[in-house]
Amino acid sequence: MSASDEPPSGMAPLGGSGDAHREGLRHWRSSDADEPWTSVDWCDAHAGALLAADSWRVVDGRVRGLDQHRARFLSAVAPFRDDGGAFFDEVVAALPRAGDWFPRVELRARGIPVPAVGDGPSAAGAGTGTGTVLSLRLRPTPTTTEEVVVATAPYDPRAHPLTKGPDLEALQRLRTAVQPLGAGEAIILSPDGLVVEGAYSGLVWVRSDDAMVHPDDGRARIPSVTVSVLLKAAAAHGVAIEASDARPDDLDGCELWVLSALHGLRVATAWVDGPRLVHEPGRAEGARRWLTEALVELPAVP
Structure with missing residues (x-):
């Protein structure tokens, strides 16, 4: 996403267990295996459709909302496999405790046998030419920003609006479509013209009375972990x-925040051919402090 929630590929492959903290792609074999990870090229020629994905930022071993990212990912994985929890535990253990990283977990369809051990769910499809594979992409955090220009999306490409993963490529194309307008994020509207979410972000706007507003939960969208963390903190501080x-014009005179795991909170400085947005000095900085206070240490590696 310009500075993107889904950085481009092209990074170096992981090595074996001795290279646990090098960037790259690895497939998960099984928690029962002596070496649970199989390192592959960053661009896997046998990768199938992306069925589920989730990303979060880790800075020097600290992360925000990890339990919520886990729950969101496992909910998406559950229709395909029942070993997502064991996989996620291995991911957390493999994450670097130093540096600035933006890992992504994935479930993909698989058209060739998957290296696996035993007869459990992780062996599904092994030797049959079908199945799924769980993977970790360990990526350094790309450039982040605190401000962004937004534009109304020309269309809604989402085929799976409640699941993060299957629509990511289509949403990237949507963001690319508004870049010629000078925008870094596309705001998706419902068929009846109501604000739903950003292509790769959740939305919150602040009215002149300081109330924080988010799109109604009846609008199908991916549940944003960062929005959830922010609103919980705001409520604890007495914010309404x-x-x-809301239609875009209803945000006229409001401060619009574009939230994601990568950037945290970005202030929308303008909405191309849209409502007049404001930016009250100090307001977003206070909200960013709440997000920082929500960071917790990753569990110690056994």
Whole structure:
């Protein structure tokens, strides 16, 4: 995403267990294996459709909302496999405790046998030419920003609006479509013209009375972990929180925040051919402090 929530590929492959903290792609074999990870090229020629994905930022071993990222990913994985929890535990153990990283977990369809051990779910499809594979992409964090220009998306490409993963490529194309307008994020509207979410972000706007508003939960969208963390902190500080159906013009005179695991909170400085947005000095900085306070240490590696 310009500075993207899904950075481009092309990074070096991981080595074996001795290269646990090098960037790259590795497939998970099984928690029962002596070496649970199989290192592959970053661009896997046998990768199938992306069925589920999740990303979060890790800075010097600290992360925000990891339990929520886990729950969101496992919910997406559950229709295909029942070993997602064991996989996620291995991912957390493999994450670097130093540096600035933006890992991504994936479930993909697989058209060739998957290296696996035993007869459990992780062996599904092994030797049959079909199945799925769980993977970890360990990536350094790309450039982040605190401000962004937004534009109304020309269309809604989402085929799976409640699941992060299957629509990521289509959403990237949507963001690319608004870049000629000078925008870094596309705001998706419902068929009846109501604000839903950003292509790769959740949305919160602040009215002149300081109430924080988010799109009504009846609008199908991916549950944003960063939005959830922010609103929980805001409520604890006595801020009024509202859910509302709103058209872009209803945000005229509001401060719009574009939230994601990568950037945290970005202030929308303008909406191309859209509502007049404001930016009150100090308001976003206070909200960013709440996000920082939500960071917790990763569990110690056994």
